[in-house]
Amino acid sequence: MSKAKAGLLQGTLDMLILKTLLLGPLHGYGIGQRIAQISGDELKIEEGSLYPGLYRLERRAWIESEWDVSENNQRAKFYKLTRAGRKQLIIEEQNWERLASATMKALRAN
C-alpha cells in the first residue's frame, strides 16, 4: 500500500518557506526542492502554489528578492530572509509547537 502524502495546513507553507530560507538564499524551484528534501518527500505541494506564497511573504517584508544567475547560468530570482522574516519564523514555530502539543493532548485524552 502506498504511503499517502500529507496535504499542507493553511499557513504551513509560509512557515516552511521561511524555514527553508533560513539556510540561505534560493530561487523558487530550489525552495520547492528543499522543502521536499527536508520533509523526506512527505509533504505534497503543487509546485505553482509556491509562488503566490513567496509573493505574499515578500509583500509582508518577511523575505526579499533579487535577480541573479543560477547554477546553470540562467537568470533567476533569488529570495532571502529578512530580519522581520526571522522574527516571524520564531513566532510561527512557537505557534505551531503550541498547536501540535494541544492537538496531541486532545488525541490522547480518553
Place this chain on the structure above:
Amino acid sequence: MSRVKATVNFIHAWQHQDKIADEVEAELRFHVQMRTHANIKEGMSPDEAQLAAQESFGDFDRVKVSCCEIKRGLPFDLEPMRMGLYIALACLAGGVSLWVVNIPHDNVLSILWQLGAIAVLMGAFLVGRRNNRPRHD
C-alpha cells in the same frame, strides 16, 4: 527597512505593470525549465519531461495572474490602521464642531455649518461602531 522596500516595490508594481507581468512569467518559466531538465535527467524524453513539468506546476496562467495581483496589493494590512483612521476622523469632526460653535449664530450659513459638523461627527461614530463590532463568521 524591509517594509520601506516592500512599499517601494508596491509603487513600482503599479507604475510598471507590464514589466512586473513579464518578470513573473520569466520566474515561473525558469521553474518549469528546471523541472523539465530534472525530468530529462531522470530518463524521460524531452517532450514527456516538459509535459510532466507543466502538470506538476499546475495552472501556469492562474499562478501568474495570482502573483501579479499579490504584487499590486498593499504592502501592509489595512485592518490595524482602520481604528486609527476612525479616531483621526472623529478628532477632525470634533475640531470642526468646536470651530463652528464659535461662529456667531446670526445667519443661515453658520447654522448649516453646525448641522454639517454634527452630521459628520455622528457619521464617524456610527461607521466606527459598525466596523469595529466583533465578527462571528
